[in-house]
Amino acid sequence: MGIGWWCFQGNDQTILLGAKCLRKCPSLLHSEIEALIWAMQNILSRRINCQAFETDCSELVSMVQSSEEWSAFSNLLDEFGLLRVSFPSFLFSLISRLCNVKATA
Numbered sequence: 001m002g003i004g005w006w007c008f009q010g011n012d013q014t015i016l017l018g019a020k021c022l023r024k025c026p027s028l029l030h031s032e033i034e035a036l037i038w039a040m041q042n043i044l045s046r047r048i049n050c051q052a053f054e055t056d057c058s059e060l061v062s063m064v065q066s067s068e069e070w071s072a073f074s075n076l077l078d079e080f081g082l083l084r085v086s087f088p089s090f091l092f093s094l095i096s097r098l099c100n101v102k103a104t105a
Contacts, residue, residue: 001025003032005039007048018042032060033076040083052091054099061094 004019018038025031036053043050055061063070067077084090 001028001031003035003038005035005042007039007043007050015048016042016046029057029059029063030073030076032057033063033073033080036060036064037076037079037083040080040087044083044086050087051089052093054093054095056095056097056099058094061092064092 001022002019003022005017006014007016008014020038022031022034025034032055036055039053063073063077064080067073067081070077
């Protein structure tokens with residue numbers, strides 16, 4: 001399974017991006033949160049000022065907004081929560097798959 005993320009500014013000016021293959025992932029939703037966590041880790045480690053994250057996965061948005069309802073993902077959600085507080089401002093929103101072509105290509 002492959003995951004990817006893209007960090008950009010302004011008019012789609014690429015700052016940083018990443019793509020990798022995961023050998024074992026229990027579900028597509030697991031891979032979505034793995035990609036989000038990996039993107040957050042990379043952005044933090046490079047001290048990039050990032051204030052918004054976007055996804056084309058509505059389930060992922062639901063998961064991070066009401067994590068207590070997703071007990072099967074508790075370890076990943078705990079890791080997400082620890083990373084989230086490292087961002088001074090954290091916005092997470094849903095976009096259409098057509099708008100997410102750089103991360104899904």
